Amino acid sequence: MKHGVSPDTFPPRSHEAKRVSVVDAAASVFCREGYAGANIDLISAEAGVSRQTVYNHHGDKENLFVAVVRDLTERCNAGIFATIASFPDQPTDLEADLIAFAVRMNRNCICNRDGRFLRKLIQAEGERYPELFAEWREQGPGRTWSALAARFARLAFAGHLSIGDPDVAARQFLALVNAELQITFMLGGTPTEEEVLRSATNGVRTFLSAFARKKLPAGKQAALVHA
Amino acid sequence: MKHGVSPDTFPPRSHEAKRVSVVDAAASVFCREGYAGANIDLISAEAGVSRQTVYNHHGDKENLFVAVVRDLTERCNAGIFATIASFPDQPTDLEADLIAFAVRMNRNCICNRDGRFLRKLIQAEGERYPELFAEWREQGPGRTWSALAARFARLAFAGHLSIGDPDVAARQFLALVNAELQITFMLGGTPTEEEVLRSATNGVRTFLSAFARKKLPAGKQAALVHA
């Protein structure tokens, strides 16, 4: 009874298959136990591989950790940009299209295994590896936000939205769409499909209430804060 | 050169003063190093106390950890409810009052030492202590949100806001007001006063754009999702 690992026997796998198997198991164990609490025996057991193989592939624990984070970062970024590519640039039903986009974003990038693991590792060990996570920060959130901001700017330009600062709008969009999932994330859980949909629906509706093109009641909200 | 500890000598302190000194140091070390990575020698050194004293007061490491979490939970909850008590029930300038409230909330509950530490411990070790964190969850976010929701409902009832579901509005308010601080939180940092103000300002403006009482352009947004 390890944890929730597959059966007790593993089919034979290639050299490269073992490498990814080790990295996957390591990601899981590092997340569950923390860097210091993760031990190589557990990782190798969970990967269905001998301890020596772990050392053969990755040298030492710190090296393995770095490999895990780079791997997760890469996969997460790929998922994020693939999803952003599906942004509704020419919406037919703006609300429905944005909700569907938000659900895709959540399911493919934020709630999935890689997203949850990467977030937890960053929060837990980010301060210990400044250069590693600075790298992530530039390639991940930095590009994500500006890519998303560009899409919202285009929607605004096309007359679908009324936006002051697209960067602010992009961050607020993500914050709103995840507003109801925070505690679940805190405890490392995975929200149900229904929770994701509800949070996205509520978030997008509020977002559109604020940013849908409309006559403003007073001269209010002329421009949002920039500096 | 330990970390950022006071001078190398400590003035004499009472029995009780040592207990809190130990808990404080333990909170800091648990956050920095994780539960498994935290060692009692480091905690006692940081508390300016001998290792044996730590054991005298708290028995063992796990006990100490629980004491730390309970302590942080208690202080955070106190801060949160004190701050919610200052909610602008009869606003003169709704936007300014809500911004000021959001800044207080951030500064006194979310960005301060206790808030950051508690969040990190929950994220890192929450799954390992289900009952402990279930307790926190009920007393903390559970009550926080419904208390805040009640305040927003009152504002809506008084005609200052147009809100569908006060619980959703309360969560979205917090999400919006923190939207720009997420990465800083991720890496365990403390946002500057200026960042807090900017995030609160942008968040409240968007919140009010969505929920300020106004004529709706179309028959849209009749009711927000509940279930």
Add this chain to the structure above:
DNA sequence: ACAAATTTAGACAGCCTTGTCCAATTCGTC
């Protein structure tokens, strides 16, 4: 100033973990 309680430093056993080494076995490939 005295007695009790607390704190301290240090030593200590027991345990766990990392990382290395090695001989035997299995795997991929020709």
Add this chain to the structure above:
DNA sequence: GACGAATTGGACAAGGCTGTCTAAATTTGT
């Protein structure tokens, strides 16, 4: 089927950490 590379399991030393114990020093209450 045979060869070289990869994998395995097991043993191993070195080091770290927890938690206990002690005797001496210090603090606290009276």
